Amino acid sequence: MSTLLSIEKRNSVLSSMAVLLEQERANLKTINQQDITNYSGDDLAMEKRLLVDDAKIDGMILSLQQLASQEDPVGQVRFNFTHENGLKISNKTAAFGTILIIYESRPDVTVEAGGIAFKSGNKILLKGGKESLLSNQKIVSLWHQALTDNAVSNSWVEYLNYDRTETQAFLEKPTQKVDLIVPRGGENLINFVKKHATCPVIVSGRGNNFVYVNAEADLDQALAIIINGKTSNISVCNALDKVLIDVNIPDWEVFAKKVVTELQQRNVTILGDSTISKTTNVPEIESDLIWFEEFLDYKIVIGTTNSDQDAIDKINTYCGGHSASIITKNDAVAQQFMDNVDTAAVYQNASTRFTDGGQFGLGGELAISTDKLHQRGPIGLQHLVTNKWYIYGDGQIR
Known part of the structure; x- marks a missing residue:
């Protein structure tokens, strides 16, 4: 040395x-x-x-x-x-x-x-x-x-x-x-x-990031965050791959259809769990193994959940340990989610695309460690x- x-x-x-x-x-x-x-x-x-x-x-x-x-x-x-x-x-x-x-x-x-x-x-x-x-x-x-x-x-x-x-x-x-x-x-x-x-x-460098749209989400915010996370740059590890929609959202089907339409207009291939597939007519996933995948492509998987705990468990099972975001106006629910999701970066009401040394005030980064x-x-x-x-x-x- x-x-x-x-x-x-x-x-x-x-x-x-x-x-x-x-x-x-x-x-x-x-x-x-x-x-x-x-x-x-x-x-x-x-x-x-x-x-x-x-x-x-x-x-x-x-x-x-x-x-x-x-x-x-x-x-x-x-x-x-x-x-x-x-x-x-x-x-x-x-x-x-x-x-x-x-x-x-x-x-x-x-x-x-x-x-x-x-x-x-x-x-x-x-x-x-x-x-x-x-x-x-x-x-x-x-x-x-x-x-x-x-x-x-x-x-x-x-x-x-x-x-x-x-x-x-x-x-x-x-x-x-x-x-x-x-x-x-x-x-x-x-x-x-x-x-x-x-x-x-x-x-x-491995992503597979999740956005969870909670029952108390601002749905306009949620839509903008999903579009940004998925389509602003597909080739980066902080891009979005998975969306979970809480079925306790009033008229959640209307929201799900809107998300699908907006993503399809941007040439994103969408797969859904059985509930999303029935509701929005997108192809159904063939296996739960796809939840583990990082796409680095114009591709996304959308699923449903019926509780905050279920969303946390699903993210902890499948995510890459990189970034996860909850969209909700309920700060207590957000804090509970952020404390229990096992990723390097946790967000409330913001895009996972911010997981970056320059954006976090570090003046650049050598890597993003999971x-x-x-x-x-x-x-x-x-x-x-x-x-x-x-x-x-x-x-x-x-």
């Missing part, structure tokens, strides 16, 4: 990187077009994430500027204690050491996740997907220039141009010390990393640290 860089050095590298991205904007877009031309897949969500346009570059630059202005996450005192024998004991945040980020198709991760890991005092290993190789190599060359310009070793940011076999070998027997792995991508990628990794992995250790939900700069105990004595023995 390299010696911890001063916060001034770290900020200076991030600021240099922001300037270089602006200078190399045209070149980066040209190189990215080559990646897009080479991409032969038919995964729309993947292609959308692969594109680097002006808006994406603006986002990368902004994230670096914000990171450079944020407080140092390392060395924050979390606990202080003075022992009766005079020992001064404190617990402070500390860098992990080396973080490996494995991701698919998103060159912006090379900047944003790399920046968060670097700002929090870590060496970064980047393993991007083959579909974005040229874009990633260009961005890493800019990282190296930013490091060199600040008299910092290039070894702080390293790109691993490995195929699947080489990646598996590295996960099982790393050729250098790795303290934490963050996979960002689909379930296949996450399962692959979990299966082969020999060090801690933060699992992120694990409970060591941080849950959006992982920002201040969470990408471990901790360390400092004990100051004067000859004390036990």
Whole structure:
């Protein structure tokens, strides 16, 4: 592990990187077009994430500027204690050491996740997907220039141009010390990393989010939240996949039909449980297993429930542990729901699309964790640290 860089050095590298991205904007877009031309897949969500346009570059630059202005996450005192024998004991945040980020198709991760890991005092290993190789190599060359310009070793940011076999070998027997792995991508990628990794992995990126429309919901709000959650961006993990409608809503059938009509107008494929299918004529689900699925597509499942507890139980059985929202004017009912639903983010009267580090005031995110250790939900700069105990004595023995 390299010696911890001063916060001034770290900020200076991030600021240099922001300037270089602006200078190399045209070149980066040209190189990215080559990646897009080479991409032969038919995964729309993947292609959308692969594109680097002006808006994406603006986002990368902004994230670096914000990171450079944020407080140092390392060395924050979390606990202080003075022992009766005079020992001064404190617990402070500390860098992990080396973080490996494995991701698919998103060159912006090379900047944003790399920046968060670097700002929090870590060496970064980047393993991007083959579909974005040229874009990633260009961005890493800019990282190296930013490091060199600040008299910092290039070894702080390293790109691993490995195929699947080489990646598996590295996960099982790393050729250098790795303290934490963050996979960002689909379930296949996450399962692959979990299966082969020999060090801690933060699992992120799986959604399957629920909205529960309670008997005391504002139905106009509910409709707008469902439409936004499902259709504003299908390719993200905070998109909506499941809706539960309380049959205690007065005229719930009218509301259900309205939801179906509005979604169909936006080309969403709708499946329903037997009650919804009979009421609205949408196809009935073939198996309850579909409740476990994340779609990342214009597809949704709508079901009915007859009590708050039933809704809570259903969500806890099937959801991905990411986000769940209750639509209700009854704050006590909402609180009960929010305290008992087992997801990283719980909402009252709002879209699950807000589960995001930038939206939550973290200034960006490394990942959205559905694990409970060591941080849950959006992982920002201040969470990408471990901790360390400092004990100051004067000859004390036990």
